[in-house]
Amino acid sequence: MSITVDDLDGQLIDGLEFCAKTYSLFESLRAEPGGAERLRLRSGNNEKRLLEELLPICRYVQTYYRLGRYISVRWVNDSQSYDAELHQRGDYIDQGYFAPQAFLEATCAMHQNEHWVWKLLSQGKVAYAPEGMDTKKGSPLKSAPVVFTNYEHVLKFAPIIVASIRKKSEIAYPENTSLVVQCHLNSLYTAEDWRMLISEVERDILASPFREVLLFDGTTERTTPLAIRVQ
Numbered sequence: 001m002s003i004t005v006d007d008l009d010g011q012l013i014d015g016l017e018f019c020a021k022t023y024s025l026f027e028s029l030r031a032e033p034g035g036a037e038r039l040r041l042r043s044g045n046n047e048k049r050l051l052e053e054l055l056p057i058c059r060y061v062q063t064y065y066r067l068g069r070y071i072s073v074r075w076v077n078d079s080q081s082y083d084a085e086l087h088q089r090g091d092y093i094d095q096g097y098f099a100p101q102a103f104l105e106a107t108c109a110m111h112q113n114e115h116w117v118w119k120l121l122s123q124g125k126v127a128y129a130p131e132g133m134d135t136k137k138g139s140p141l142k143s144a145p146v147v148f149t150n151y152e153h154v155l156k157f158a159p160i161i162v163a164s165i166r167k168k169s170e171i172a173y174p175e176n177t178s179l180v181v182q183c184h185l186n187s188l189y190t191a192e193d194w195r196m197l198i199s200e201v202e203r204d205i206l207a208s209p210f211r212e213v214l215l216f217d218g219t220t221e222r223t224t225p226l227a228i229r230v231q
Contacts, residue, residue, distance in 0.1 A: 002028040005046045008054065008075050012087060015061035015071040022054045040122045041115075053083045056106035056180040059216050063223055068092040073104075081105070081173050102176040102211065108218075109164040110184035111157070116141060129153070129187050146187075151196055153187040158200035161215065165201075169208050179210040182218045189217065198224050207231045 003024045013021065029035050029047055038044045042051055057073060065071050068091035075084045082103040092098050113130035120127040120141055127133075132146040148156075161181060168179055189197070198215065205213070207229045216223040 004028075005049060005077065009077040010074065012072050012074045012085075015065045015073050018073040018075075019058040019061055022050070022058050025050060025054070037122050040118050042118070049077065052108055052182070053106050056182050056216070057084050057104060059182075059221060059223060060104055060178065060180050060214055063214060063225075069098060081171055082177055099176045102178065103174050104178050104180065105168060105173060105210075106180045106182065107164050107168055108182045108184060109157075109161040111160060111186050114184050117143070131156070131186065148187060151193065154189075154193055154197050154200065157183075157186045158197055158204070161197075161201050162204045165205055165208060165213060169210070173209070176211050177209075178212045178214065179208070180214045180216070183215055184218050189220075189222075191222075194222055194224070198226065202226055202228060 003021055005025065008018070008021060008025070026039075029044075029050060030039060032038075035047075038047045039051065042048045054075065057075060061071055061073065069088060070090045072087040072089075073084050074087070076082075082105050084104040086102040086104055088098050088100055088102065093100055111130035113133040113135065116133045116135055117127045117130050120133075120143055123141075125143075127143040129146040129148075132144040134142045134144065161183060164181055165179065183197075194217065201215070205226065205228050209231045211230060213226040213228060214223065215226060
């Protein structure tokens with residue numbers, strides 16, 4: 001029996017089981033007629049929630065679930081400020097390192113042309129960096145190669161992440177809320193590029209109201225918590 005979004009909504013589920021169910025949901029949606037295209041374009045409500053909320057929650061769980069910190073997740077498909085409740089147990093919680101209850105919010109950081117890249121790829125065409133998208137009204141959508149010198153691509157993308165974090169920081173969240181930022185990068189990033197990107201973001205975001213801010217690359221799932229203090 002295929003899993004649905006409703007099977008996850010409002011249910012308190014062990015974090016690792018939550019990840020398994022989310023992956024099963026991804027495969028179910030992809031197997032539907034037109035499912036792959038809806039996933040590429042985030043054109044359906046279920047596909048959008050899966051890619052922008054459920055999978056980032058999985059990335060957080062897979063980063064922090066460990067011996068002594070067992071995380072259960074209740075994802076809530078509603079209009080509250082956060083995306084999920086976290087219920088935590090184990091020695092680290094008993095010793096006061098982490099709260100028994102916490103909250104999680106997920107967001108995306110991407111170039112304003114990123115959705116045009118998805119559309120072009122869904123048409124089976126070649127797409128380069130989002131900066132090279134030609135979106136003139138009345139002409140065919142097309143992509144031209146973009147040349148970045150040195151770390152130019154990193155320096156262009158860091159402010160996009162910073163803006164995403166600052167926008168979320170203006171919202172009132174419950175105490176012990178963490179933020180997960182899924183980055184749709186503007187080019188191929190080496191390990192050194194990624195380290196520099198993290199450094200540039202930390203240079204601009206010295207503090208935030210979130211207990212922690214976790215960045216991950218949506219393509220490679222390279223994941224790093226930001227070294228910033230809590231306001």
